[in-house]
Amino acid sequence: MGEHVPPDLLPGTLDLLILKALAANPQHGYGIAQRLRTVSDDVLQVGESSLYPALQRLLLKGWVKAEWGASENNRRARFYTLTAAGRKQLAVERQEFEHLILAIHKVLNAT
Amino acid sequence: MGEHVPPDLLPGTLDLLILKALAANPQHGYGIAQRLRTVSDDVLQVGESSLYPALQRLLLKGWVKAEWGASENNRRARFYTLTAAGRKQLAVERQEFEHLILAIHKVLNAT
DNA sequence: GTTCTCCCATCGTTTGTCGATGGGAGAAGA
DNA sequence: TCTTCTCCCATCGACAAACGATGGGAGAAC
Numbered sequence: 001m002g003e004h005v006p007p008d009l010l011p012g013t014l015d016l017l018i019l020k021a022l023a024a025n026p027q028h029g030y031g032i033a034q035r036l037r038t039v040s041d042d043v044l045q046v047g048e049s050s051l052y053p054a055l056q057r058l059l060l061k062g063w064v065k066a067e068w069g070a071s072e073n074n075r076r077a078r079f080y081t082l083t084a085a086g087r088k089q090l091a092v093e094r095q096e097f098e099h100l101i102l103a104i105h106k107v108l109n110a111t
Numbered sequence: 112m113g114e115h116v117p118p119d120l121l122p123g124t125l126d127l128l129i130l131k132a133l134a135a136n137p138q139h140g141y142g143i144a145q146r147l148r149t150v151s152d153d154v155l156q157v158g159e160s161s162l163y164p165a166l167q168r169l170l171l172k173g174w175v176k177a178e179w180g181a182s183e184n185n186r187r188a189r190f191y192t193l194t195a196a197g198r199k200q201l202a203v204e205r206q207e208f209e210h211l212i213l214a215i216h217k218v219l220n221a222t
Numbered sequence: 223g224t225t226c227t228c229c230c231a232t233c234g235t236t237t238g239t240c241g242a243t244g245g246g247a248g249a250a251g252a
Numbered sequence: 253t254c255t256t257c258t259c260c261c262a263t264c265g266a267c268a269a270a271c272g273a274t275g276g277g278a279g280a281a282c
Contacts, residue, residue, distance in 0.1 A: 003183070004203065006207055006240095007123065007207065007211065008270090008271085009211075009270075009271095010116065010121065010123055010124075010208075010211045010212075010215065011123040011237090011238075011270065012121055012122040012123065012268080012270065013121075013122075013215060014269080016215075016219075017218055020218055020221075021218070024221075024222065025219075026239070028229070028230090029230070029231090030228065030229050031280070033276085034258080036218060036249080039217055039218050039221045040214035040215070040217050040218055041217065043210065043211065043213075043214035044211075044214050044215070044218065046268080047271060047272080048229090048230085048231080049231090049270075049271055049274095050252085050270050050271065051234090051268080052230080052231055052232080053231095053269080053272090057269090059270095063178055064204075067234075068256080069234090071228075073227090073228065073229095073279075074226095074279070074280095075218065075228060075229065075278070075279065075281085076229075076277085076278075077228085077229060077230080077267095078228080078229085078230075081151065089115075092115065094219060096117050096118070097215075099154065100118065100120075100121045100154065100155075100164040101121075101212060103151035103152065103154035103155050103156075104121065104124060104127075104128065104155070105149060105270080106150055106151050106152065107128055107131055107132070107150050107151055107155070108127075108131055108205060110131075110150045111137065118239090119224065119239085119240085120240095121230075121239060122237095122238095122240075122268095123238080125239080132262085134251070139259095139261090140260070140261070140262090141259065141260050141261085142260095152253070154237085155240095158239080158240060158241080158244095159260090159261085159262080160239075160240055160241070160262090160263080160264090161238080161239050161240065162241085163261080163262055164223070164238080164239085164262095164263090165238085165239095167262095168238095169257065174266095179281080182254070182259075182260075184258090184260095185250085186248060186258095186259060186260065187247075187248095187260075187261080188260060188261080189260085214263080218251080
């Protein structure tokens with residue numbers, strides 16, 4: 001009955017994670033996924049079918065911009081860069097995230 | 112365009128919050144919502160249209176059971192109680208949650 | 223020259239949250 | 253008494269996000 005599948009991701013945090021992954025330097029989609037995975041020690045597993053729609057959202061909102069280029073391996077790749085608005089948004093979402101986490105912890109640690 | 116609406120809740124955490132709210136003592140739906148709200152200092156605002164479907168889920172999974180009774184104010188109310196399986200599930204979800212939060216923080220604090 | 227890894231992307235499904243809505247029933251105030 | 257308020261139940265339809273499956277192009281490696 002209770003086939004319990006540990007989640008690959010906390011829903012609602014993907015945009016934040018992507019924005020943060022791009023904060024240091026521009027990257028292509030595949031690179032973002034890998035970075036999130038390695039930095040989180042294999043905990044956060046972002047599938048491509050979650051990643052690309054998310055990138056579209058961010059593009060639409062103007063938080064990232066994209067340009068075609070060549071990856072380190074000389075392959076055709078689309079590089080995403082954080083815009084100024086994106087940088088601001090990153091700060092906002094980070095703040096909101098911590099705010100919620102704090103609230104959740106208050107519940108979890110209540111007697 | 113970018114109407115940013117701060118979330119009332121971190122999606123995917125509601126079940127955990129409810130289980131925890133019931134851990135101390137059985138409660139009716141309205142009471143759960145209030146408790147979450149007050150304990151979180153008004154940050155977590157659980158609407159009834161999120162709460163009741165969630166309670167149905169938990170019932171179906173056998174993590175809570177429900178019985179009709181009377182509230183403190185002498186009103187007809189449905190009291191939800193954590194089952195043994197529910198208690199176990201609470202521990203599991205809590206663990207998974209912290210695991211994910213740790214991973215997210217690794218990303219957020221990466222250079 | 224076949225296979226592998228890199229890198230793109232979409233479609234359809236499922237799940238979760240939320241706004242709106244509706245109602246019953248005791249309590250409180252007019 | 254009558255109305256309004258608070259408590260407490262619940263559902264429906266809309267919407268958004270995440271995911272599994274799928275498909276493909278193009279260098280690199282074997």
